[in-house]
Amino acid sequence: MGTPPGREPTMRTERDAQRLPAELSHSAELEALASDDRHPRPPGWHLSAQAVRHFILGGPATPDRPACRRKIFGNDLAVERAIVTLAGQRGLLLVGEPGTAKSLLSELLAAAISGSSTHTVQGSAGTAEEQIRYGWNYALLLKEGPSERALVPGPLHRCMSLGCLLRFEEITRCPVEIQDSLIPVLSDRVLHVPELGDDAMLLSRPGFNIVATANLRDRGVNEMSAALKRRFNFETLLPIRDPAAEAELVGREVDRLLAEDGIGARLPPDVSQLLVQVFQELRAGEALGVRLEPLSSVLSTAEAVNVAYSAAAEAWYFGDGSAQPEHLLRHMSGTALKDDADDRKRLTDYLRLLRGKRGNDPGWKRLLDGERWL
Ligand SMILES: Nc1ncnc2c1ncn2[C@@H]1O[C@H](COP(=O)(O)OP(=O)(O)OP(=O)(O)O)[C@@H](O)[C@H]1O
Ligand SMILES: [Mg+2]
The missing domain is CATH 1.20.920 (Histone Acetyltransferase; Chain A)
Structure with a gap:
């Protein structure tokens, strides 16, 4: 599959890697799905919703689909609803106990939908807005003042301009005001860049959305603002019962x-x-x-x-x-x-x-x- 758009190779060869991201470890399945996919694709998606489902939940080969191994067990309905959510204009928040495959599902969704699962923010008490939206090349900033050239895109900026999924891990570990900076992005699909002018803004391309995860044992979703909660559809992943x-x-x-x-x-x-x-x-x-x-x-x-x-x-x-x-x-x-x-x-x-x-x-x-x- 090669290097997905927007992702620079950081290893000399993939064999140097300790663990490959899902789009590389499952590249054969994803390529076969893309070439046989006859179903309509939501705007900006690499695959149709049916093909994404088949990739994650697995199934035998059919005339328009290769065989795929099941990757998420025991949560089929949640997976289907998650795919539907991401095709719309609301964000997706995967919640559950630790170790219920929230991160794995978000990685698989991003790999199948956008061809890249590595546009990720890892939420923590120390996560700052610049690590999410954009920062500055300070040498250029001092020399030329604020300019497009001096702007260093963060994962949110990159995903909005590329039209791909942003993974936001452990979102509830971030301070509430940092979480709330996503509200205008999720409602208006716009990122304002006031340093470049009063009207400077980035409009998101089709395919952009946010898939976040939150662990029920850490600082919980109850501290999340009502306004942000309303912009996410919640899906709970449960331990495997069978x-x-x-x-x-x-x-x-x-x-x-x-x-x-x-x-x-x-x-x-x-x-x-x-x-x-x-x-x-x-x-x-x-x-x-x-x-x-x-x-x-x-x-x-x-x-x-x-x-x-x-x-x-x-x-x-x-x-x-x-x-x-x-x-x-x-x-x-x-x-x-x-x-x-x-x-x-x-x-x-x-x-x-x-x-x-x-x-x-x-x-x-x-x-x-x-x-x-x-
Ligand atoms: N329902 C499931 N289907 C497939 N794999 C699962 C499932 N539940 C747990 N696993 C296994 O658990 C591993 C860890 O899952 P993952 O790290 O995605 O959990 P998590 O919910 O994000 O946990 P945490 O809240 O600690 O971050 C997966 O790589 C997989 O091996
Ligand atoms: Mg996780």
């Missing part, structure tokens, strides 16, 4: 990460199934008909991937190259049980319950053997 889908995803993600890191270990499917069952029961706060005290740690799919990856990496560096059930608990303390000492007790209560009811099953027995390392 154990088979979650186990498939964990297996696939761990294989991908191991390959990226040059690790030849493998994660047997029965090990990822056991891990997912543990995560689903702890998340639901119920196992074998018994209520459990919920853990305060976030037991997201992303954390399940981390536990499984660490177990497989350990097997590669110190074992026989194949992750086993007993390795799982050994890695839960560093990845899933982070900072609350009471979580360890809650987990051991759960394991005691399992020992009584499932201790005779060979797979569960091996998993429980790992408790000595907790």
Whole structure:
């Protein structure tokens, strides 16, 4: 696919990169989708809405579409509504618990819709307006005064002039007045540049829109101004409920990460199934008909991937190259049980319950053997 418009290559070769953005890692699928796409494309989009959906939710080959792998699990309706929102003139705000694929979905949407997912603002308490809108080349500014030449476009300026999606990560971590600077952009699709003259402004090109994410555990969306909330459609991403889908995803993600890191270990499917069952029961706060005290740690799919990856990496560096059930608990303390000492007790209560009811099953027995390392 080459370098997407507006994105300068920063690596000598793509093989130098530790992780490729979605438009490069899925370039074959995106190219095939674009060349077979017979459906109407919203103004400024690289693909039709149907092709974007097929890219993200996957599906078999048809006469006008190549086969695509599913990339987002268990949130089909939210994905469809997100695509519809972005084709209109309201921004999209993806909300949810940590690790529910908000950033992944925003990356996939930007890659499919605009051909580039790297126009991104990372929101934080220290994010300043110049990092979002535009700044100045101070040497030129002092020499010539404010001019087009001295203006250094920020991600918002670039996306408006190119007509592509701006990703705004963790928007609610920014001070409210910084968030509110997006209101005129979202309502009038115009960015005023008063330094260049009273009427100086940038009008956005078709295809421009904003896809933002917000984490429910950090500073929440409740502090966002009502005026800004009204300019976004909210979509909540939920943890994956189907154990088979979650186990498939964990297996696939761990294989991908191991390959990226040059690790030849493998994660047997029965090990990822056991891990997912543990995560689903702890998340639901119920196992074998018994209520459990919920853990305060976030037991997201992303954390399940981390536990499984660490177990497989350990097997590669110190074992026989194949992750086993007993390795799982050994890695839960560093990845899933982070900072609350009471979580360890809650987990051991759960394991005691399992020992009584499932201790005779060979797979569960091996998993429980790992408790000595907790
Ligand atoms: N529903 C899902 N479909 C596909 N992948 C998922 C899903 N839920 C979690 N994942 C996995 O979780 C990983 C991390 O997701 P991501 O970083 O996008 O989460 P997030 O919601 O942005 O989290 P945070 O709030 O911490 O930023 C993904 O790369 C993927 O492996
Ligand atoms: Mg995120």
